[in-house]
Amino acid sequence: MAEYNNRPNPDDRSDNVEKLQSKVFHTIQNMERAEESLAYTDSEEQKQAIEAKNERRRESIDAFRSELKDEAAYQRNNQDNQYK
Template identity: 80%
Template structure:
């Protein structure tokens, strides 16, 4: 039995759009989490929300760096 598994072609044509959408969604999630802080009395939960938002900030920075990389690839 022969398998002809070929990888899909690398289509990066919409990467910047996808990354921008991911940034927008992440920012919306951060804002919702910040709003939820007003409704929790648990210090543990507050710390978890703050830690998660910090990770989200780091992700946004990574997304932005990747957008810059994609922009350089299209210029070449």
């Protein structure tokens, strides 16, 4: 039987800022596309669903931006500590 090494992967936060920026960008794109689709939607039910989803997207964007600030601060602090 093979012996397994149960060590967790190291915490690599080096690209979190870029990943979060990408998520914000793509979420905004999805919101804009959904808004455009409203013009072609006849069903009131579908319109409400799109509007509700976009509201959840706005909340996600706020959360992404908050996390983005935290990650940027972490990276700044980490860089400052490297040069001490």
